[in-house]
Structures are given as C-alpha cells and as structure tokens.
Amino acid sequence: MTDVPLVLADGIVRRDASRGQTLLQLTQFALHAGDRVAITGPSGSGKSVFLRALALLDPLDAGCIQWHGASVARAAIPR
Numbered sequence: 001m002t003d004v005p006l007v008l009a010d011g012i013v014r015r016d017a018s019r020g021q022t023l024l025q026l027t028q029f030a031l032h033a034g035d036r037v038a039i040t041g042p043s044g045s046g047k048s049v050f051l052r053a054l055a056l057l058d059p060l061d062a063g064c065i066q067w068h069g070a071s072v073a074r075a076a077i078p079r
C-alpha cells in the first residue's frame, strides 16, 4: 500500500502581489484518504488564504499542489 496523499500542499507560500507582504508562510499540508480536517483560527488568521492557495485559485509564490502524487498546474484547474 502506498502512502500518497489525495492532496498535498508541498512548501506553499503566498504573497500579496502588490506589496510583497507574506500572506501564507511556508506551509506543508497533506490530506490522506479518509482524513477529516478542520482549519481553525481567528478572523484574518489566513484560513481563506490557505484554502484558496490549496485550490490553486490564487498564484503560489513557492511550492506546489499535488493531486494523487502529481503536481497540478493552475491552468489545469478549470478542467
């Protein structure tokens, strides 16, 4: 049995493009089959920033998103 996550955020970073401010510090996150994950934190702590990055709705400044072990390009998301 392999241990490839369904979704992997591998060293992702997000910055505000206009000011260069870091919105999401270097983050490693894996979701495995059967996992249930809750993301908690106060308003403005970055939950939506993280989830938008995970869904490749916003451009990453570092790292990549993998789906079943394969890197996904942002351009492929509409498909």
Ligand SMILES: Nc1ncnc2c1ncn2[C@@H]1O[C@H](COP(=O)(O)OP(=O)(O)OP(=O)(O)O)[C@@H](O)[C@H]1O
Pocket (backbone or CB within 6 Å): 016, 017, 023, 041, 042, 043, 044, 045, 046, 047, 048, 049, 050
């Ligand atoms: N595109 C953006 N450009 C600049 N700053 C942003 C951008 N998106 C989010 N931020 C800032 O990043 C921080 C985290 O915001 P985020 O919306 O991720 O918080 P949240 O944890 O989802 O809050 P809430 O619980 O209110 O939904 C906030 O300071 C927000 O203003």
Ligand SMILES: [Mg+2]
Pocket (backbone or CB within 6 Å): 047, 048, 049
């Ligand atoms: Mg939010």
